[in-house]
Structure formats: structure tokens, C-alpha cells
Amino acid sequence: MKVLFILSIIFFSTYGNAVVKRHDVPPEKYVLEKAPGYLIDMPHEGHGVLINAQWVLTVAHTIFYDYVGKSIEIDSKSYQIKSVHKHADYAEPSKALLKGDLAPLMTFLYARSDIALIELSSPVSNRKPIDIYTNDDEKGQRVTVFGRGATGNGITGENIESKSLRELNHFENIIESAEAHWLAFKFDEPVNALPLEGMHGSGDSGGASVIIQQGVPYLVGLSSWQLAHGDISTFQGGLYGTTAYQVRVSSYRNWIFGILSQ
Template sequence: MIRFFLLMLLAVSSTASAVVIRHDMDDSEYRVPASEFPALVDMPGEGHGVLIAPQWAITAAHTIPGNSDLQHVMINGVSRDVERVVMHAGYKTLPQALIDQAMASGEATLIVVFLASSDDIALIKLTQTVTDVAPVELYKDSNEPGQTAKIVGKGATDTGATGHSPNGPNRTELRRAFNTITSAHDRWLCYVFDGPPTALPLEGTLGNGDSGGPVLLQSDDQWLLAGLGSWKVAQGDVRTARPGRYGQTSCNVRLSHYIEWIESVISEQPQAGANNSFKPTPLRGAA
């Protein structure tokens, strides 16, 4: 669940991957235990979120199943019931017509334009307070460019030399990598997956299945949540391009842009952009 479809979600309706790594580094250098980031939220099937308050998690809006039917999420290996989800009012679902055009022509410029205009963010209120995991604090400054980010995820993986398969699997083992934020403005902060010799020692990028996954920036001795995996830009024919290759740009929800919205929702104070709230509907056949 991460529209990390290289410049779209194309055939994969919504997915961004685990972590794609350098081709000249061993995968064991990137793998980490769950204790590395216990606040990671596993969405159903694929996709992530992050616990940011004892009863609240945040994710990319496109990771929400059917944009409504979210019943449970996993945090620290424990299933947590969902009380309700608040989608940002500015979130837009990618029209099928744009996907069809891109699949017919191989050109997806308008998909990029569309994704860039959407507020791909949602908050998840849990039924019970989480007491076994410390929430992650938000990064509230606007000086992201040039900083080294840590990214974490369980999505698709491979190396930047080949990219990963767009067909999955999109849930693998937990990995973390680093990258340098190249740009940040308004809704988005972005980084480029560089290859050696200019890459960071453990350079990487999020991949399909990592949508909603954390982009962290360090402040003093603490890693703060600055972004959420959302979508990726690849060059060339989108029908044949492979996600996760060197040179691709990953665009992530920039949380410093949404601080007021996030705080208003969590404090239960209505604000523009926070009016799309729903309670999960029991699945058919459920008790």
C-alpha cells in the first residue's frame, strides 16, 4: 500500500516498497530487528503508518483499504482495533482514466501532476491507548533540504542497479537505509536514490509496500518523523520502468506542512481539512 508506483501506482493501485538497497552492499547491513522502530504500524496486507500519540497513528491516505474499511492495524506485533479514521479533506483518489492513459501511452506526466496536488495523509484513532510503545515525535521545522534522513520499511526490496519487481512481494523483512533530502516545499519533501560513488554508505529508497512508512530526521540524539512514503518519479516508459532504480526521486508527505491539521484532529478541535471522518464498518460476515 504505497503508491510508490514509480511515478504512479499504475497497475498496483497503491504501494510503495520496503527498502531498496545499494547493489554493492550486503543486505545484512540494512536488515534490522523490530526493536529498531517499534512505533512502525503495519497496515493490512502492505503499507505502513507511525504511532505519533498513545491513541493515534498517521499514514498516507492511499493506504486505507477502500478508503474506509480499516478494522485493525499491527503495532509491535500486536493487533490494535481502529476506532475511526480521519482522512484529510484534500485527499484525492487517482482517476482510473489517468492510469488507463498512462498504460496506453507509457507517459504519465498528468499522474505526477495529480499526485502532487493531493493531500495524501490520514490519521487513525485506535480504540485503546498503546502503552507498550513510545510514540514518535513530529519534526516541525522547515529546514529539511540537505539533511540525512533515515527510512524504515518492510516493503519490496532489491538493489538500485536493477530495481525491484513491480509485482511484489510487497511485504518482506524490516530494513532501514539513509538518504539526503534534496527538496522540500508545501506538501512534499523528496530525495533521490543515488548510486555509488556519490551515495551514502547505506543509501536506499522506500519501495512498493512502504507507503506511509517513516522518513525520519535527527534532532540532537532523537529521530523525529518528518515524512511519510507516498509516490515516486521514474524516467522513461512507465509500462516498462522498474521501481527502485538509481536516479529515481521519492516524494514523501511533508509533515511540517500539516502540523496544525494533525494537532487539531488529535485534540478533537475541528479545522478546515479535518472534516472527513468515519468509523470503520464491520466487514461482511463479521460478528
């Protein structure tokens, strides 16, 4: 189990999720001085989203061990984790999937439910939760995505060493497909790209993907994984043409509200 845990960290740190940017746009244009109030940093890396004063929604693979009793730091205040609820259809990849041809791993990632809810022991003060998006018309909508992971650009891909800087970035993209439990978009080259086109990369897992309707933000997705081909040892994340997958929050609305109402 310890070996699998370490391999999982290596894989998701390298091939999971960072804000990767257009090479022809000044990187500082993607930088944000202040995070939206609903974006929560997880204990080690990755993010969660405050959807209720006492509940954080995240991807399950950001939870590296039993977090119950541990704390999340929010605005210099510690909030103890009361309970953790991973979706029943979530599973960790086996050691065999974390080497060689990436195709079996991609099939595995697509089939699982990478989502979890974290209950805090007390309500978060001075932060406004975000409502989840409950409609099923995400395809074609523009999203804004947030993260503090590694940075890079579409030509060279993500630079893992930059992840330690924990710099807050954001980017935009257009949802190209809404399939079952996943939203997908492609990191387009500049000729077809949005002004702040980008994609998530290493350290951005669980970051909020939001749409704005009549000035109100709604949570539509959580950064989860990149579609990859070839051998795992040669894969470079964040290149132009790469497809990103995010948890489709609307498809889990019954599961989310069911746990919140317990």
C-alpha cells in the same frame, strides 16, 4: 469503483513504494532485527507511525477501504480502529491516469495531500510514540527511512516478488528539496552515495522518515511515491537516479494537531 480500487492497488504495489539498496553493499547491512517502537504495520501493506498513544499517522493511499471497526495488530494485540481522517485534498487517481503516459499521473500525485490519521479505540501499550518535526529546515538533513516492502538494487530496480517476505529494512538519504507538502531525495549511484543509500519502493508506503537531533528521533516524512517518466507499462521503480517523494509532515502540523485536539 471496484475496478478503480483494483487498479489503485496494482499501481501502488508496483510503482508506489520498498527499500531499494546499493548494489555494492551487502543487502544484510540494511536489515534490522527490530522495528522502532513508533513504526506500525497497516492491515494489508504499508505502514503508519504512532505519534500519540492512540493515533497513527500514515499516507492516505494505504487505506484501501473503510477501516473503521477493523483492527491493527501491534505486538500480538489487536487494536480496533475508531475513526479515520483523510485529508480533504486527497483523491484517488482515475482509471485514465493509470495507463499510458505517466506525466499526468505525476502531476496528480504532486497536487494531492496523501496523508491520513487513524484513531485507535484504546491506547497502545509498551510502544513509545514519536514527535513530529515542526520546523521547516528539512532541506540538506540526513534521514533514516524504514519499511518492510520489496527489495532490490539501483541497477536492476525493485523486485516485487520479494515484497511477500516482509523483511524489515532501513536506509539513509539526504533531503534535496522541501517543496510545499513534499520532501524529495534522489537515489544516487555509489560514487555520490551515503554508506546505506537507498530509497523506498513497493510496500513501504507510510514508512517513517526520521531525523535524529541530540539523540531524539523526529518524524519528518512518510514514504509516498516515486517520480516516473514514460509509459506506465515500462516503468521500473528503484533505479539509480530516481527521485522519491515523501509527505512533508511539518507542512501538515496544523491539520494534525487540529484533529488530535478535537
